[in-house]
Amino acid sequence: MKRTVLYYGIALALLLGFLKYIEYRYMVRDLSIEFYLGIVALFFSGLGVWAGLRWANKHASAAPKDTAKSIVFLSPTPDLEATLAKLGISKREHEVLCLIAEGHSNQEIADQLFLSLNTVKSHSSNLFSKLDVKRRTQAIQRAKDLGLLSSSAGTFG
């Protein structure tokens, strides 16, 4: 959390430095303060959106499907958590598992969860060993059999 604040500080400092550089470089003395404020507003709006999305993802945890909550009647998911616990699969790993089952690439998962590609690879790798499979396609099959995919558990092929 404090790291986020730090990043914001650094970003602001960098932006300030950049603006000063522009001023020096092109000898522009009369850049209006409104211009500065506009730039900063734009920049920090983007930063804010990014932080907001990231925060939303962290707290809403999109993957494990709150969607399941909206279709509860079909899959009561009685012992999903029990199964997960039995296999030692963490929350984050389950999220990754769901996204894998939806056919996303590791890079896409990384983008969606605001993670590094390496992190996703770590999660999936741990996941595979816990599911005792070798490939992600097998992981999908296994997950379906175990009923670990709340949302697609309904895809009762």
Added chain:
Amino acid sequence: MKRTVLYYGIALALLLGFLKYIEYRYMVRDLSIEFYLGIVALFFSGLGVWAGLRWANKHASAAPKDTAKSIVFLSPTPDLEATLAKLGISKREHEVLCLIAEGHSNQEIADQLFLSLNTVKSHSSNLFSKLDVKRRTQAIQRAKDLGLLSSSAGTFG
């Protein structure tokens, strides 16, 4: 969308006015530009976070509809061959598709069907373009939705 931009503009204008008012009210002449920038950064960070969260919510509520669609009915697979014909998927390609859905690697499929690895790759590649997907995991999803895995693939792992 443009309304959002408008709001941002208004917000910036209001903030500017507020700052000018402060300046006038308390006769503070030497408020550094960094101070202004800090205020603006803070303000628009918050605004950005808000917009980001709002955006996230909008898209989170949109997503479930897709998943719901896959649950809707247990499609009786009226005519598998008709679907295959419509998509231009040949018999051999369908075989490969089923094996892919079972989580086999290309090499395993090649061994099982007494084919070369290259051949399996050709089939799967053609398959992906016909299914309009990029990866085999997506192909599995698509195939399930289209009911192409009714017979053999099943859910046995």
Added chain:
DNA sequence: GAAAACCTCACCCGAAAGTATGAATCACTC
């Protein structure tokens, strides 16, 4: 406040998957 999970990310390396192009064989049709 220390320990134990969990989460995050990096680097390297090899294997698997996927793309693109071309070509040979076979069956079936006009």
Added chain:
DNA sequence: GAGTGATTCATACTTTCGGGTGAGGTTTTC
């Protein structure tokens, strides 16, 4: 016999996956 489409296979290349290792950072728990 030519044409068409399916099947088979090759080579070469790029991208993605997955394993292994290590190293902070955070959260939870005792």
